[in-house]
Amino acid sequence: MNTATDDAAFRTEVRSWLEANLAGRWAALKGVGGSGSGEDAYDERLAWNRHLAEHGWTCLGWPAEHGGRGLSLSQQAIFYEEYARADAPETVNHLGEKLLGPTLIEFGTDEQKARFLPKILHVAEMWCQGYSEPGAGSDLAAVSTKAVVTSSEGGPGEWVVDGQKVWTSWAQKSDWIFVIARTEQGSTRHHGLSFLLMPLDQDGIEIRPIEQITGGSEFNEVFFSSARTDESMILGEPGDGWKVAMALLGFERGVSVLGQQVGFERELDDLIELARSNGSLDDPVLRDRLARQSAEFEIMRVNAIRSLTEATPGADNVAKLVWANWHRRLGELAMEVCGASALTAEGESYDLSRWQNLFLFSRADTLYGGSDEIQRNILAERVLGLPQEARG
Structure with a gap:
């Protein structure tokens, strides 16, 4: 071969x-x-x-x-x-195909796999992620959304969920949500959490889009008020939620990163072409910064592939720090390539250009999915063994 x-x-x-x-x-x-x-x-x-x-x-x-x-x-x-x-x-279909799908394959029952995997494969059902909460962003272990099992006479039991999730990408376009909820009364931090699968089309769930600085609403708040899902709709055992959630994040920072870099490469190539066409590439400082951005992308791409084949402690955290800051710098560089025209929106309805969208959206790259500060703390404390940061 x-x-x-x-x-x-x-x-x-x-x-x-x-x-x-x-x-x-x-x-x-x-x-x-x-x-x-x-x-x-x-x-x-x-x-x-x-x-x-x-x-x-x-x-x-x-x-x-x-x-x-x-x-x-x-x-x-x-x-x-x-x-x-x-x-x-x-x-x-990123969340279903690259995150939940592999997690179902690893942790799901035969019945769950038969129910959900074909729908994900054929893009017939869309999924969103119910992790972050108003009081549990980068600190996922602080989730307070609660779920309890109720049983009915002659029928299967149900999980009843109450709480709130936030920054839920594409909830308004999704059919199902996977939710981290606290299922053991009195539990704290990583203990007593479970990973539940819930249909969104029900009276107990309200979705409120969040208007972003770009004018769009990709993110949402999701409110659960006695929302329900079958008792069988749990990945792993009750209390295994942290383990399942971390495995899913491993897939997010694994091969799916290659898909993310599709967009990065396209943005970089198009920005270089814009600089060439509008003459800003003739500026030696901008030309040097674009060359540096290009070289850093190649290093980032090679490291992403290498991290999939080598088990290195902290590699995921380093990768998040690298790509988030690279992409944020790309947005800033785009504004300089565009020049003075980048300072104003087109039309009366706040129509942003592609590069203005990139600049504004990428400001959040160093925050979501674990802020830079969280990533550095994890590397310092768990990988390098340095003393823990003082926590009030």
């Missing part, structure tokens, strides 16, 4: 398929989506995502027994590289 030959043939297959399919009906979706623009052509991108599924281009790393293609890491990386090169639109 010649891996290099197989990978080259696979690259040709991916490139040819994208070239043939990003035409006609789908041609207008090239470059659509990305930082701060996730609402753009959402329905059309959903249809494109389902088109990918019909032709076997979703769930690439899932085992074949669960409907995936079981591709190697190198072939998954090739797909994402070619996807970026083709300027294909951002997909909409």
Whole structure:
């Protein structure tokens, strides 16, 4: 078996398929989506995502027994590289395909896998993540949303959930939510948590979109008032929620990072082209900063691939620090490349350009998913063994 030959043939297959399919009906979706623009052509991108599924281009790393293609890491990386090169639109099924799906495969019962995996594979049901709360952002162990089991005569029991989640991406477009809830009365921190699967279309759940500085509303508040889900809709055992939640975050910072970098590479390439076309590339300082940004991206990409094959303590935390700050600097650099025109919005309805969206949205990169301060504390205390930070 010649891996290099197989990978080259696979690259040709991916490139040819994208070239043939990003035409006609789908041609207008090239470059659509990305930082701060996730609402753009959402329905059309959903249809494109389902088109990918019909032709076997979703769930690439899932085992074949669960409907995936079981591709190697190198072939998954090739797909994402070619996807970026083709300027294909951002997909909409990230949370289901790359986070919940692998977590279900690892922790789910046979019944749960049979119920949910095919729907995720075919982009038939959309998922959102119920982790953060107003009092539990980067400190996930502080969640206070509660769930208790009630039983009914002659029927299965149900989890009854009360509480609130926030910064819930695409809740308003989703069918289901996976929720970290406290299921043991009197428990604290990492103990007594459970990982529940809940349908969103019910009276006990209210979704309120949050208007962002970009003008969009990708994030939401989600309120649970005696919301219900079947007692069987739990991953792992009651009290295993922290273990399951951390495993899911491992998938988030694992192979799915390769998908994230599709957008990063496209943004960088397009910004360099903009600098070339508007003459700002002639400025030696800007040219040097763009070259540095490009070199840092290549290092970041190689390290992302290496981290998938080498178990290094703290690698996920380092990766989060690196990509978040790289992307934030890219947004700042975009404003300088655009020049004075970056200071004003277009039209009366606050129509932001792609680069203004990038700048504003990327300000949050160093906060969500664990702030820089949290990542550095984890590295210092858990990896380097330094004294714990004083906590009031």
